[in-house]
Amino acid sequence: MPPHSSHLLQPLDVVPYSLLKRYYSDGISLLARSQVYHINKETFLPAFKAAFEKTFTLENVCAGFRTSSLDEKVKQLSKGAQQIAYKMVVVQEEIGRLEEAVNILTKHKTRKRQYISTEKTLTVGEISNLIAEKEGGRREDGETPAKRVRTQRRCGRCSEFGHNLRTCTVETETADNSNASE
Structure with missing residues (x-):
């Protein structure tokens, strides 16, 4: 018997x-009663074959499975296999959703770059004019694109222009009112 496999082969050992x-020892005992004490290959094989044919019948094998309660173990294994199959379905759905999300994100990141091929060197203004032409709008020569103007900062407390939170007068008024009430 192979090492560490007795628990697997135990059902076979039962029946x-x-x-x-x-049956084999009965066959050898018959040989011994017949005055054959030395067993070689020629005497072993017929005795073993007779014992083997007598032993491994359908009824004996089924009885071995019944007595070793293999049916319960098979049910446990099938239940575990069903649970694994269910988990695999859930994992496959999750992988599909994640792949869709990755595809959407990579589409945003991998936009095609547009290269302007010319034989001469272009200035920034000429390049911006070429881009504007491709987009549909045209600029006159010398006309520059409108620069972005920064909005004026507001106060964080009162949302008015001209001052910030540190210099807000609302703060000093509330502080003055709290001192006056004391």
């Missing part, structure tokens, strides 16, 4: 192998 051992 078929124990019967095989008994």
